[in-house]
Each structure stands twice: as C-alpha cells, then as structure tokens.
Amino acid sequence: MIALLLRDLKLAFRAGGGFGLGLAFFLIVTVLVPFSVGPQSSLLSTIAPGVLWLGALLACLLSLDRLLALDWEDGSLDLLATAPLPLEAVVTIKALAHWLTTGLPLVLAAPFLGVLLNLPAPGFAWLVISLLIGTPAMSVIGTFGAALTVGLKRGGLLLSLLVLPLYVPTLIFGAEVARRGATGMETQTPLLMLAGITAATVALLPFASAAVLRINLR
Amino acid sequence: MTLTVTDLAITRGGIPVLEGLSFTLPPGKALILRGPNGIGKTTLLRTLAGLQPPLTGRIDGAEDQIAYASHSDGLKPTLTVTENLSFWAAVFGTKDIQPALDAFALNELSDRHAGNLSAGQKRRLGLARMLVTGRPIWMLDEPTVSLDKNAVQMFADAVRAHLGQGGSALIATHIDLGLDGEVLDVGPNKAKPKPIDDFDGGFL
Numbered sequence: 001m002i003a004l005l006l007r008d009l010k011l012a013f014r015a016g017g018g019f020g021l022g023l024a025f026f027l028i029v030t031v032l033v034p035f036s037v038g039p040q041s042s043l044l045s046t047i048a049p050g051v052l053w054l055g056a057l058l059a060c061l062l063s064l065d066r067l068l069a070l071d072w073e074d075g076s077l078d079l080l081a082t083a084p085l086p087l088e089a090v091v092t093i094k095a096l097a098h099w100l101t102t103g104l105p106l107v108l109a110a111p112f113l114g115v116l117l118n119l120p121a122p123g124f125a126w127l128v129i130s131l132l133i134g135t136p137a138m139s140v141i142g143t144f145g146a147a148l149t150v151g152l153k154r155g156g157l158l159l160s161l162l163v164l165p166l167y168v169p170t171l172i173f174g175a176e177v178a179r180r181g182a183t184g185m186e187t188q189t190p191l192l193m194l195a196g197i198t199a200a201t202v203a204l205l206p207f208a209s210a211a212v213l214r215i216n217l218r
Numbered sequence: 219m220t221l222t223v224t225d226l227a228i229t230r231g232g233i234p235v236l237e238g239l240s241f242t243l244p245p246g247k248a249l250i251l252r253g254p255n256g257i258g259k260t261t262l263l264r265t266l267a268g269l270q271p272p273l274t275g276r277i278d279g280a281e282d283q284i285a286y287a288s289h290s291d292g293l294k295p296t297l298t299v300t301e302n303l304s305f306w307a308a309v310f311g312t313k314d315i316q317p318a319l320d321a322f323a324l325n326e327l328s329d330r331h332a333g334n335l336s337a338g339q340k341r342r343l344g345l346a347r348m349l350v351t352g353r354p355i356w357m358l359d360e361p362t363v364s365l366d367k368n369a370v371q372m373f374a375d376a377v378r379a380h381l382g383q384g385g386s387a388l389i390a391t392h393i394d395l396g397l398d399g400e401v402l403d404v405g406p407n408k409a410k411p412k413p414i415d416d417f418d419g420g421f422l
Contacts, residue, residue: 003308075290
C-alpha cells in the first residue's frame with residue numbers, strides 16, 4: 001500500500017503528472033474575481049470565504065478525471081485488481097494520493113490567496129481549518145465518481161455532473177464555517193456538520209468505490 | 219497448486235462466448251490456449267484471473283495464486299524500468315527484481331524511463347513483471363506480441379524455468395513457443411446461440 005502511495009506521488013511530481021493543475025486554477029480564479037466584481041474592498045471581503053471555497057472545490061474537480069483513468073488506460077488497474085491488495089485499499093490510497101497532491105496544496109495556498117480577496121483577519125484560521133477538514137471528503141467523493149466513470153471515453157463531463165451534487169453539502173458547511181469565522185460568529189455547528197460529512201464519506205465511500213470499480217472492470 | 223476448470227461458460231459484454239469448457243492445469247505444466255480471433259481467449263483469462271465472474275461452471279484453485287498479464291503491460295512512462303518493476307514487486311510483497319531484469323536482459327535499460335522504450339522492450343518489461351509477482355500460476359495473453367526472435371526465446375526460457383520450479387502457465391498465443399505444453403483449442407467450445415423459444419418467437 002505504501003508502494004502504491006509513493007508511486008502515485010512520484011507520478012504526480014514527474015513531468016506531465018498534473019501536480020499544480022488545481023493550484024494554478026485556484027490562483028487564476030482568485031486573481032480574476034476582484035477584476036470581475038470590482039475593487040470595493042467591503043464587497044470582496046464579504047464574498048471572499050465563499051469564492052475561496054468554490055475555487056478550491058472546482059480546482060479539486062478539475063483533476064478528478066485523471067485519478068483512475070490513467071491507470072485504466074495503461075492496464076495497471078486490471079493488474080492492481082488481480083494483485084494481493086484489496087480494491088478498497090487501492091481506492092483509499094488513490095484518494096489519499098489525490099488529497100496530498102491536490103487538496104493539501106489548496107489548503108496551504110488558500111491563506112495567501114485570501115489576501116487577494118481582502119479576507120477579514122479572523123477568517124484566515126477558519127478558512128484553513130474548514131478546507132483542511134473538507135478537502136479529504138472532496139478527494140474521496142471524487143474517487144467514487146472516477147470509479148463510476150472509469151473506462152468511459154470523455155468520462156470527465158459525466159464525472160463532474162455526478163460529483164457536483166455530492167460536493168454540495170461539503171461546500172455549504174465548509175463555506176459557512178469560513179464565512180462565520182470571518183465575521184466573528186460561532187462556527188461550531190457547521191464545523192461539526194462538515195467534520196461529520198468528511199468522516200462518513202471517508203469511512204463508507206471506499207467500499208462503494210471498490211464495488212463499482214469491480215463492476216466497471218468486467 | 220492445480221487449477222481445475224469444470225464446465226465453464228463465460229460472457230463478454232453480456233453475450234455468451236464459450237461454454238462447456240473443462241480442463242486441469244497441474245503444477246509444472248503449460249497449457250497453450252488456441253482458437254480463432256474473438257472466440258473468447260482474453261475473456262477466459264480475465265475470468266480465471268478473477269476480473270469477471272463466470273456465467274456457469276466452477277474454477278477451483280485459489281485466485282490469489284494467479285499472476286495475470288493482459289494485452290497492456292501496466293507500465294508508467296515517467297517511471298524508470300527499475301521503478302516500474304520495484305513497484306510491482308512491492309505490491310506482490312517480493313523484494314528482489316534482479317532475476318527478472320536478468321531473465322529479460324533489461325539490465326542495460328534499468329535507468330531508462332519506460333516511456334522511452336520500444337514496443338518490444340516494453341513487452342519484455344511487462345513480462346518481467348510476472349517474475350516479481352512470485353505467484354505459481356501464470357496467465358499470459360498474447361505474450362509475444364512485438365517481441366523479436368531473441369526475446370521470444372528469452373520468454374520461452376523464462377516460462378521453462380518457471381515450470382521447472384513447479385509453476386504452471388496458461389498462454390494464449392498464435393505462435394509456436396517450443397514449449398512441451400498441451401494445446402487447449404477452445405474453438406469447439408464456442409457458445410451456441412440460444413434457440414428461439416415460443417416466448418421470444420412471439421415477438422418475431
């Protein structure tokens with residue numbers, strides 16, 4: 001399992017691995033928003049938590065179609081399915097590798113991009129906390145979507161449509177934590193909801209992903 | 219570890235392709251799978267490897283004893299030859315990749331990226347993967363595609379050595395590998411179309 005994680009990380013950082021794709025998208029979104037909504041700093045600081053969360057979510061979505069498709073194309077998914085690793089472990093490791101190469105960089109970049117959107121000072125910590133808790137759910141849900149659409153030509157479109165509604169609860173509660181944090185309100189309720197969603201998806205979805213993957217590999 | 223298949227029927231895309239197939243594959247033996255294109259050789263190997271369920275019939279012999287090599291080699295172009303092999307060795311819980319590099323003359327290429335290899339060299343690397351799995355039953359799907367004469371000999375030697383160590387192999391191929399294995403021609407097992415019964419006939 002460690003070998004699979006290390007291989008996926010290595011692949012992500014090698015040429016053409018796609019590391020930085022999500023990060024670049026996140027940067028572009030946050031740089032362009034002030035241009036499109038205008039320079040009023042009060043308006044920007046109101047929408048900053050929501051825009052940052054939406055940007056992170058879309059950046060995450062962008063990298064999903066390669067998550068399993070590359071392994072399917074070169075045949076290594078078939079070979080992994082016949083290897084001693086259970087498929088549940090394979091999809092969990094794949095999700096973990098995706099989070100480490102996409103989710104975690106987004107979390108780390110978010111406070112710097114928050115400056116561009118005039119995010120109020122108390123919001124920075126809450127933005128990082130909410131993204132740190134929310135992004136693992138996005139990787140796990142995304143892996144489920146990738147498992148559903150693996151093998152389909154141009155499956156990326158279908159993948160986005162399938163995954164977006166599943167991202168909505170995470171987005172609502174995640175952005176709510178960041179928004180309340182930025183305005184100095186209490187954040188416990190949405191934070192607990194967000195953590196609950198992440199815990200549930202991380203615990204349950206790998207089994208669903210492995211099951212649909214088995215059917216898709218037939 | 220003997221693989222026993224009894225009265226197996228398999229499907230591809232929901233359509234039955236082979237039926238009534240029975241054979242045994244004892245340790246130390248090779249079985250050469252033959253049959254015209256589209257008869258279901260690949261589907262049979264995938265079914266035996268556990269990638270899809272059979273329609274009917276029994277497969278006895280543990281699934282976790284089988285190493286499967288498909289048409290594609292499962293190589294990552296941005297990893298080197300050594301990294302590719304070491305990864306599969308780690309997945310299968312073996313350590314030593316040197317014998318595999320030796321058997322398929324990959325030592326000189328060991329630091330090259332797999333993406334820079336020729337088709338035949340990639341195939342050799344894909345076949346070397348079988349050696350690092352450490353599993354006794356090999357399932358090979360057209361293993362000699364794009365191999366030159368020399369490399370085919372290398373492969374035949376590797377299979378012979380594997381059989382000598384008590385392993386077994388089921389090989390779908392159209393060429394003569396010079397192995398003293400039995401030939402399993404699945405041609406006669408082609409699934410017959412289901413006769414149209416009264417219910418279906420009513421629609422015609």
